[in-house]
Amino acid sequence: MKLHEYQAKEVLASYGIPVPEGRVAHFPYDAWMVSMELGLPVVIKAQVLTGGRGKAGGVKLAKTSDEARDIAQELFGKKLVTKQTGPQGVKVRKVLVEKVADIDRELYFSIVIDRTTSRPTVIASKRGGMSIEEVAEQYPEDIIKIPIDPAVGFLPYQIRRLKYDLDLVEQGKEAQKIFSALYKAFMDKDCSLLELNPLVVVKNGHLIALDAKMTIDDNALYRKKEISKMRDLTESNPDELEARFAGLNFIKLEGNIGCMVNGAGLAMTTMDVIKLAGGEPANFLDVGGEATPDTISKGFEIITRDPKVKAIFINIFGGIVRCDKVANGIIQALKTVKVKIPVVIRLTGMNKEEGMEILKKAPMKFYIAEDLREAAKMVSELSKKQAATTTKKAEEKTEEKKEK
Ligand code: GDP
Ligand code: MN
Helix, strand or coil, rough: CCCEEEEEEEHCCCCCCCCCCCCECCCHHHHHHHHHCCCEEEEECCCCCCCCCCCCCCEEEEEHHHHHHHHHHHHHHHHECCCCCCCCCEEEEEEEECCCCEEEEEEEEEEEEEECCCCCEEEECCCCCCHHHHHHHHEEEEHEEEEEECCCCHHHHHHHHHHHHHCCCCCCCHHHHHHHHHHHHHCCCCCCEEEEEEEEEEECCCCCEEEEEEEEEEEHHHHHHHHCCCHHHHHCCCCCCCCHHHCCCCCCCCCEEEEEEEEHHHHHHHHHHHHCCCCCCCCEECCCCCCCHHHHHHHHHHHHHCCCCEEEEEEECCCCCCCCHHHHHHHHHHHHHHCCCCCCECCCCCCCHHHHHHHHCCCCCCCCEECCHHHHHHHHHHHHHHHHHHHHHHHHHHHHEEEE
């Protein structure tokens, strides 16, 4: 789960890490008020869960309160398109109004989990403000990497080294305290990423976290109630949200074959096999260990809502749940949700034979496959055929219109 900048800064401040004075505004007039309260000039920053806002016009300076209001007004209607968002961009719903920092130097500091060493790793550089990927490409020698053994923590000698490498001798104990607090916050909050880009030295010599990104490990949220409460659902895909509330694990993809599978491992495999067969999955959907009529219906509902979907592949393994029960569930679901595109079903596992019998006797039409590869091939071909028919139908319709 990603936190907004203002939320990450609240967390950091609670660890004694200096952040700029500021407040969130939800309306242009809020921004006007906050700027009055803080004193001018202020910087107005779009709060969206993505990086690269500055370059996309999401970070602006205001010299007067009226200007702060106007900038906020402009940002609120805007869809911010950054390197990370894709062409559709994200809508700005809140802005952070902060007192402007008088920057002397911009540094880069982050802690990530390095998967190859399985350790939290500090990455830092004197070249802050630009993306770390660019620094890595252009000035690889300027990147400092410090692996940390979580059993002993971020050790004083490592912290001192970092202080020298970033030219923070003058900041002395202040720098050490901040680095140590950053590591503590990272560990305490079960972060997978904590990034300050930039961490700045201001003209009077002090350090300030000018920007902050924090990502919390989703698997730790159950024990981080205070963090879970910060979740901003407004930027999530509505279908993904609906699925989550129904207990399904759904992720939207770009293809045209809807997938309904039980178990995350099988769902991944299913997508691979579809790709190998020349098809394109439209989603990842794990209906969970128990595929009940309710979860299956919900799955159909969400999958068929996407007009791009031209065929559906149901791939269920009867482990916890028996195939006959699943077969009945599918039939019941197909009675409530009208599915107008081809459906391919493959069942295997416990009570497979009984399940197949039930499917064969079903009153509605669908395709039954025995083997996974065969099933994937079948659904890929059906999706292409269906796509061709819909294009043809659409063409005929436009022809008709023209004739009229
Ligand atoms: P990002 O583009 O999403 O990473 O947003 P940042 O918060 O990092 O802001 C981008 C850039 O705007 C920073 O690298 C700074 O150069 C500049 N900036 C942001 N806040 C201030 C500020 O208070 N004072 C000054 N002088 N520059 C700022
Ligand atoms: Mn930044």
